[in-house]
Amino acid sequence: MRDDMSIGPSPCDESCVQVGEANYMERAREECNRFIEVIRKKLGDEPPGARLATKAFPHDFGTYHEVVCYFDDSYEEARHYAYQCESETPQTWQDDQPPPKKQYRVIAHLSCRLNLTVEAESPHMARVRGEAQVRAKALGAGFDIDHYDDVAVDVEMVKEPANAPPQS
8 A cells, every 4th residue: 555654844953944935945845855865875765665755735824845755565665664764864964874784683493493694774674684585595405485384584683783983
């Protein structure tokens, strides 16, 4: 199902163009496009099923514009990207560095146990990425994973990324 999530007109710790100011429409669109660029620099390009865009909203004082993440919630990565845009949105115009990735161990239980380490932003994404890698590893070992009803994939963190030094 197609859905959307409003992200905002600009980073939350920055001021934004206000409805009613001179050349609002043009300036708001420029600001939203700049915000989309910063989001993409920090979080990466949209995966299949997700798209960042500017959307107009009616208001008593006039139409205002915000960045919106459109996504198809049947795509796991698109849904995750939309929620990541909401929770990890750049707070300033300079906040454009990707978050550090964490390492997770993905364990699949079949008739044997398969282990692998995956770098991902969250355990949820480790599970998504890890399941594809588990399938490839199982097939390489001669297992037809699609014929197992009791396949269980568990995810646990291996190590927390080192905290970046504070920026001045």
